[in-house]
Amino acid sequence: MSNRDARPKLQGKIAVGCKGVTKTFGTGNSAVHALRGIDLEVRTNELMMLVGPSGCGKTTLISVIAGVLRRDGGECTVFDQDYNLMSEDKTTSFRGMNIGFVFQAFNLIPSLTTAENVATPLIINGMKPKPAVAKAREMLDRVGFDDRMMRSFPPDLSGGQQQRVAIARALVHGPRFIVCDEPTSALDGETGHKVMELLRRLGCVENRALVVVTHDSRIYKFADRIATMEDGRITTVVDSAADLKVISQKTI
DSSP, X not given: OOTTTTSOOOOOOEEEEEEEEEEEESOGGXXXXXXXXXXXXXXXXXXXXXXXXXXXXXXXXXXXXXXXXXXXXXXXXXXTBOGGGSOHHHXXXXXXXXXXXXXXXXXXXXXXXXXXXXXXHHHXXXXXXXXXXXXXXXXXXXXXXXXXXXXXXXXXXXXXXXXXXXXXXHHTTOOSEEEEESTTTTXXXXXXXXXXXXXXXXXXXXXXXXXXXXXXXXXXXXXXXXXXEETTEEEEXXXXXXXXXXXXXXXX
16 A cells, blocks of 8 residues: 555645646746746645656746746636735735745754744744744644754754754644645655655645655655646646656656
8 A cells, every 4th residue: 555545535625726827037038938838736635746857847836836926827826816916915924824835955043943943934924922832832742843852953953853843834824735845855765754754644634735846756655646847837647656657757
């Protein structure tokens, strides 16, 4: 039984809907067409992996979906909301309440304890520091941290431990859409698998969607579906474990 098949599959609702999405940087002869008509759906209760060679547009696509970049054309909704119809302030507010980020480089603040790092999204969203840290500690407990580790600083933690802190920070404010950018690339195989098991357990739940951008073929088996990108386009979307070997042969 695969890691994916071990979890009962529920038919989720459409969390992200992209149709004909385009994004170009620059103009004239120097223009870079990063997205060339992207069609993609991401459903709740699933882990969608986005794979493809460097420079194919993966980071641009997740930046558009997360509201960090504005698309140039096409349609894109996240839980029925369209960033292009929002003001910058409303986009920032929506992103702060509904989007969680797990970064490749962890992006933890070295001068803050792990609990304080995890509390930052709550404080940004208006929660007072003391209850924010208390809620952060609850989230850290769910990722396996004891009291001593919660009081530790990021430089004192291993790479796998730092990634668990980053996951806790991404989930602490209850986002409905989670974006993970290369969450296992800096980790050894065993630690990477533990991180993916944690993401599946905490991230793939009803009314929540999870997208993982990765070059790491070791973790493909954790996906419900895999979308491959090339030259700014989605080329294939597969949902069968039997297709994972084919995908790994086509990606870098």
